[in-house]
Amino acid sequence: MNNLELNKIYCESNLDTMSRMPDNFVDIIITSPPYNIGKSRINGGFKSKSYDKYNDDLSKKDYFKQTKVWIDEMTRVTKHHVFYNIQEVTGNKGIIAFIMNEYNDVLKETFIWAKKNPPSCIIPTMCSSGYEYIFCFSKDNPESRKFNYCNFNNRNGDYMKNVIIKPVNSGKENAGHSFAFGDWLPNHFINYFSKENDIVYDPFIGTGTTAKSAHIYKRRWIGSELSKEYTEIANKRLKPYLTQTTLF
Secondary structure, three states, rough: OOOOOEEEOOOHHHHHHHHHOOOEEEEEEEEEEOOOOEEEEOOOOOEEEEEOOOOOOOOOHHHHHHHHHHHHHHHHEEEEOOOOOOOOHHHHHHHHHHHHHHHOOOOOEEEEEEEEEOOOOOOOOOOOEEEEEEEEEEOOOOOOOOOOOOOOOOOOOOOOOEEEOOOOOOOOOOOOOOOOOOHHHHHHHHHHHOOOOOOOEEEOOOOOOOHHHHHOOOOOEEEEOOOHHHHHHHHHHHHHHHHHHOOO
């Protein structure tokens, strides 16, 4: 079943990529799916393009069905944790409750990303959204102690917080993608929730942020991306990191 090459982005549907993965093939997944925002969004007074190979304008019923297909496959192929970044918008209203109800048996933690600099509202009649959710679905049994849920160092009396205050993406490297998350997100979860040489997968890898973080933290990785344009941006972005002889 597995004929996948590591440290590579597959320009295809993530369902095609995951269909070639056996159960528990990757260690963790870090991703952010399309939010079903419609064909375009208003941001800063202009319309920016959305996804060029995916219809991000499904009915809510179809979007919920698609979300279940995605998460079911992600949890199947993942050995430990899935970190799933999602924002509730008009086109997916109710998705947070749907995920919590549907996956309460594997939903280990809910992180809130509080934005320092939330963007302008998607439509003029709404408030600007200042937060997003990052759900952690986990297969780990804490009692087995075979894998620590969190590698956080608590010797200084500090604790892992489930509210993370970070800005929205403003990096130039992934400027070709309107909705990419910043480097901090994969950096945070790869550092604290995986180990060196683990396999990290991002089924919506976009311009390659998760792959870059995995490489820097000495993890192996796989990505899936429908858009040929985003895949080309990601490969160009990753080339300097993959060709250097010394990791950061």
